[in-house]
Amino acid sequence: xxxxICDDDLLIIEQLQKYIKSYFESIHLKCPQLVSxxxxxxxxxxxxxxxxxxLDIEMPGMNGIYVGNxxxxxxxxxxxxxxxxFSEYLDEAMRFRVFRYLSKPLDKQRFFRNMKDAxxxxxxxxxxxxxxxxxxxxxxxxxxxxxxxxxxxKVIVHTTRQDFNSIHNMNYWLEQLPKNSFFxxxxxxxxxxxxxxxxxxxxxxxSDQQITAYLTxxxxxxxxxxxxxxxxxxx
Numbered sequence: 001x002x003x004x005i006c007d008d009d010l011l012i013i014e015q016l017q018k019y020i021k022s023y024f025e026s027i028h029l030k031c032p033q034l035v036s037x038x039x040x041x042x043x044x045x046x047x048x049x050x051x052x053x054x055l056d057i058e059m060p061g062m063n064g065i066y067v068g069n070x071x072x073x074x075x076x077x078x079x080x081x082x083x084x085x086f087s088e089y090l091d092e093a094m095r096f097r098v099f100r101y102l103s104k105p106l107d108k109q110r111f112f113r114n115m116k117d118a119x120x121x122x123x124x125x126x127x128x129x130x131x132x133x134x135x136x137x138x139x140x141x142x143x144x145x146x147x148x149x150x151x152x153x154k155v156i157v158h159t160t161r162q163d164f165n166s167i168h169n170m171n172y173w174l175e176q177l178p179k180n181s182f183f184x185x186x187x188x189x190x191x192x193x194x195x196x197x198x199x200x201x202x203x204x205x206x207s208d209q210q211i212t213a214y215l216t217x218x219x220x221x222x223x224x225x226x227x228x229x230x231x232x233x234x235x
Contacts, residue, residue, distance in 0.1 A: 001032035001122065002049045006067065007056035007083065008038050012104065016054050016083070019108060023115045040067035050078050051126075052118055054102075057084040068098065077125050077143070079118050124178040131157050131164045138164060142181065146208050148173045148190040158211055183226055186214035193230040199223075 005016050013036045024031040032051075037043040040062030043053075050071060057064035064082060071078050085104045099121070100114045125143035146158040148170065155166040155173070166173070173190055184190045185204060195207040201220050204213040215223060 001051045003032050003034050004043065004046075004050050004053040005034065005036045006038075006040060006043045006053065006059070006064070007036075008059045009056070010038070012056070012083065012106075013038075015106060019106065019111050020115070022108075023112050026112070040064065043067060044070055050075065051122060052079045052081070054081045054083050057082060079122060081114070081118075120178070120180050124181045127178075129176055131159075132167050133164050134167060142178050142192070143194055145177070145182075146192055146195045146206055147211055147213055148177075149211075149213070150188045158206075158208060160208075181230060183223055185219060185223055186216050189213040193227055196227065199227075 003020060005013050007013050007016070017034055017036070020034060021031050035046070035048065037046070039059055044062070044067060053068075053071060055064045055068055055071075064084070068080050068082070071080065079099045081100050081102055082098045083102045083104065083106070099118060102111065102114065125141050127142060128139040129142055129145065131138045131140060140159050140161075144160045146160060148166075149156045149158060150170050155169060157164045157166050157173075170184070170187070170190065174184060177190065177192075181193050182190055183193065189204075191204055191206065191213050197205045197207055199205065199215060201217055202215055204215050206213060
């Protein structure tokens, strides 16, 4: 993982570095690589990976809104934190799906909570999950798994590329998949929140138009609440 800070205020850069290091110490993990820039031009010129980015809006030259949009074009999964004193930019920032909006001065406890959410989200799309079939083993990021479907004795893993017949049962998949982004809506379906188009009390339509998942009525409320929490975490 590579974490980027882009702010023209050196004191803010120093504070963010301190908070990030302190957060990883608190969860007993080695701090990832930290790289800092004082302007958007330098950040966009950087060729390295950008997994989590803390981005100021008002900087000399390119502003943070422009830089954020460019980063999303390069990698739609980049996790962007907008760090600013100017709340009037919130609507513009939300258009390219920033992960969080952090107000200056920074609150340490709120920062820690948001870092926890960011790492959970990062794990959900970066960690590859093996799909074992009779023909071989295939690995996909969790974000590319649309749904798991039980059809009689068969368990089908629907991905954005193709379908696979898994040798494992539904209980296995419930244990393997990230619980913040997957939900068992019916005994025959585990679905990925990321791929939901719409739903009612009995069915869920997914991004692959060929897949319609069942939703047990007794699970409707818990499913809806979990999905709304997921959407909130993506803002």
